Amino acid sequence: MSTALRSVGLLDVVSTTPPGPSGRAPCIHARLHRLATNLGEKCGLGAAAVAFLLALSLFPSRAHSLLYIDINAPGGKRMPIAVADFVAGPGDPSLSRAIPTILSADLVLTDLFDLVPPTAHMETVTAAHFSGMPLSFPGWKMIGAEAVVIGKVETRGDRLSIEMRLYDATQGTLLLGKRYTGTPGQLRSIVHRFANEIVYTFTGVRGVFGTEIAFTARSGKSRGKELYIVGMDGQDLRKVTGNLSYNLFPRWSPDGQWLAYTSFRTGVPVVFLRNVLTGAEKEVIRFGGSKAPGGFSPDGVWLYAGVSQAGNSDIYRVRVVGGALERIVEGWGLEVSPSPSPDGRQIAFVSDRGGSPQIYVKTIGVAGETRISNGAGYATSPSWSPAGDRIAYTARSGGRFIVATVAPDGSGYREVASVTDGDCEDPSFSPDGRSMVYTYRKRDYSALIVISTDGRRQRTLVSGLRDVGSPAWSPGR
Amino acid sequence: MKGTFSWKWAVLALSIAALMSVGCAKKQTVKSEGTEAPPSASAPAPITEAPMKEPPPPMATAPAMPPAAAPGVAVTEEKMSQFDDVRFDFDKSEVKPDGRKTCGVVADYLKSHPQAKMQIEGHCDDRGTAEYNMALGERRATAVMNYLVSLGVPKAALSTVSFGKEKPLDPGHNEEAWGKNRRAHFVLK
Numbered sequence: 194m195s196t197a198l199r200s201v202g203l204l205d206v207v208s209t210t211p212p213g214p215s216g217r218a219p220c221i222h223a224r225l226h227r228l229a230t231n232l233g234e235k236c237g238l239g240a241a242a243v244a245f246l247l248a249l250s251l252f253p254s255r256a257h258s259l260l261y262i263d264i265n266a267p268g269g270k271r272m273p274i275a276v277a278d279f280v281a282g283p284g285d286p287s288l289s290r291a292i293p294t295i296l297s298a299d300l301v302l303t304d305l306f307d308l309v310p311p312t313a314h315m316e317t318v319t320a321a322h323f324s325g326m327p328l329s330f331p332g333w334k335m336i337g338a339e340a341v342v343i344g345k346v347e348t349r350g351d352r353l354s355i356e357m358r359l360y361d362a363t364q365g366t367l368l369l370g371k372r373y374t375g376t377p378g379q380l381r382s383i384v385h386r387f388a389n390e391i392v393y394t395f396t397g398v399r400g401v402f403g404t405e406i407a408f409t410a411r412s413g414k415s416r417g418k419e420l421y422i423v424g425m426d427g428q429d430l431r432k433v434t435g436n437l438s439y440n441l442f443p444r445w446s447p448d449g450q451w452l453a454y455t456s457f458r459t460g461v462p463v464v465f466l467r468n469v470l471t472g473a474e475k476e477v478i479r480f481g482g483s484k485a486p487g488g489f490s491p492d493g494v495w496l497y498a499g500v501s502q503a504g505n506s507d508i509y510r511v512r513v514v515g516g517a518l519e520r521i522v523e524g525w526g527l528e529v530s531p532s533p534s535p536d537g538r539q540i541a542f543v544s545d546r547g548g549s550p551q552i553y554v555k556t557i558g559v560a561g562e563t564r565i566s567n568g569a570g571y572a573t574s575p576s577w578s579p580a581g582d583r584i585a586y587t588a589r590s591g592g593r594f595i596v597a598t599v600a601p602d603g604s605g606y607r608e609v610a611s612v613t614d615g616d617c618e619d620p621s622f623s624p625d626g627r628s629m630v631y632t633y634r635k636r637d638y639s640a641l642i643v644i645s646t647d648g649r650r651q652r653t654l655v656s657g658l659r660d661v662g663s664p665a666w667s668p669g670r
Numbered sequence: 671m672k673g674t675f676s677w678k679w680a681v682l683a684l685s686i687a688a689l690m691s692v693g694c695a696k697k698q699t700v701k702s703e704g705t706e707a708p709p710s711a712s713a714p715a716p717i718t719e720a721p722m723k724e725p726p727p728p729m730a731t732a733p734a735m736p737p738a739a740a741p742g743v744a745v746t747e748e749k750m751s752q753f754d755d756v757r758f759d760f761d762k763s764e765v766k767p768d769g770r771k772t773c774g775v776v777a778d779y780l781k782s783h784p785q786a787k788m789q790i791e792g793h794c795d796d797r798g799t800a801e802y803n804m805a806l807g808e809r810r811a812t813a814v815m816n817y818l819v820s821l822g823v824p825k826a827a828l829s830t831v832s833f834g835k836e837k838p839l840d841p842g843h844n845e846e847a848w849g850k851n852r853r854a855h856f857v858l859k
Contacts, residue, residue: 441804442801462831462832483805483808499805503812504763504808527805530799543802545761594797618798618799637843
């Protein structure tokens, strides 16, 4: 979690309801209730708006008018949305266009929205629209917008204040209103946060803006590898370590505050936990030879890792607090890359016990392990999807490495990312499960690519660094 | 539009009355300044991120990272060796006949220099996953160590470390480079 994100000062988001446990859209009634409670605290509307929304929920026929996007419908229709120029108060007038640009870029990334271009906008939003004057919704509908976002921003010294509202243009109703304060440096974090709210409003699933990807790359002319972090939108790239040694295999803790990784900075490989906010570190695994963290249990209690002893790597887990070590999988083969399931009951891991590296699944505390890759070639680096229904891994096909997914029982193999002239490796799921990040390599060129889980869309996240690899997507924000 | 809004206001008026009787306790306070903004006890599920101006102080158990330590940088440098590398096949750790010959030379040296300490580095080519290669490098180094022990070298004189695919000898991306990079490298300590 970036410092910026954590430091957003929130004025009026005290009532935001978290997403339902299933991650699916709540029922219409729950949505209305949520809207009602949300709106009650927004934008100075106070009790009047609460009352209005309570009244609205008494007329369920109105519910049909609520806009909704089904994210499970492949190739589904995108929602046309307009993001109006913001009203700029005291401070930087360029923010009037800069903020809608950031917000629009976020919305486009979701592949759920079509942006109505600003050149088509007819109504100029003014401060009066934030104090009672209604927008001309027929006008917004006429240019094709089903939803409209308006906002106003002001900067006073080191204090940034942004108010944003989302309207259903077809009904002229306020769907969402938030006021944020922070420092100018937190602008992107604030906008990402509102983008997540918009996505949640229409889909019932929290967006992933503001999440980050940790990875490794060689820095400058150094032969070593450092840890890096980049925003999921490709912004805010920064180097985390700077010791010129090998710093490898970053893995996020479930609270997004710590990275487990292997560092050679003391001369031998040691697994450290590093606080991404403060840079504070503590040693967690020194035992054994080569070692690589695989992932945390969902409750954050355990860190799973592959650790070699006498040349033979097994799967261990270590208590993050206290350091007690427990062997989970042992065998004569190399066992590495444990990825815990989202319910914490199972791990997927790599073993070459059958002669080549393959993916296996084990239930913790139960004897036996099941191979889920096809047994041929080379299958490594499993990553369990947040919903628990798929496991992504690096497979080998036609002499190339590709990213594939499979159900945890080994059925339903699907190729997601492959190219004829390079390798696609090391997949890691986004917290909403809609995307994966992976490493693309072709000779000396390497890049991180974000791809939709169905393989239909992809974009370059990071390029221009040397030898990038081991991407790990942070938990939701 | 006008019609819609007067309808709304009518509903509003009714609803406010209803709200007064059931919902007064839910009246929210919107803070206009300050960043603490704790939600009232009745507020449903607040966002829990505590606003903070500065990072919290480091944990007592976690001293700040020391400046780049020489041993950490030193590991990235290729150490010259008077001995040949032992080479391996793709995804394999068997010591082949050529490698056994090299190990014989190394064993003779170590037996005639009982004070010498030898570190065996295990390396891989750059294909495949970093974690798997890290473990594979360890297995290669250990295979060489075990072979040296079988030739009579005391185990106490030997140690292993794996660099996986992180430290290629040849940066190329072809069979020749890969063959050079799949190696055990001898470093006298």
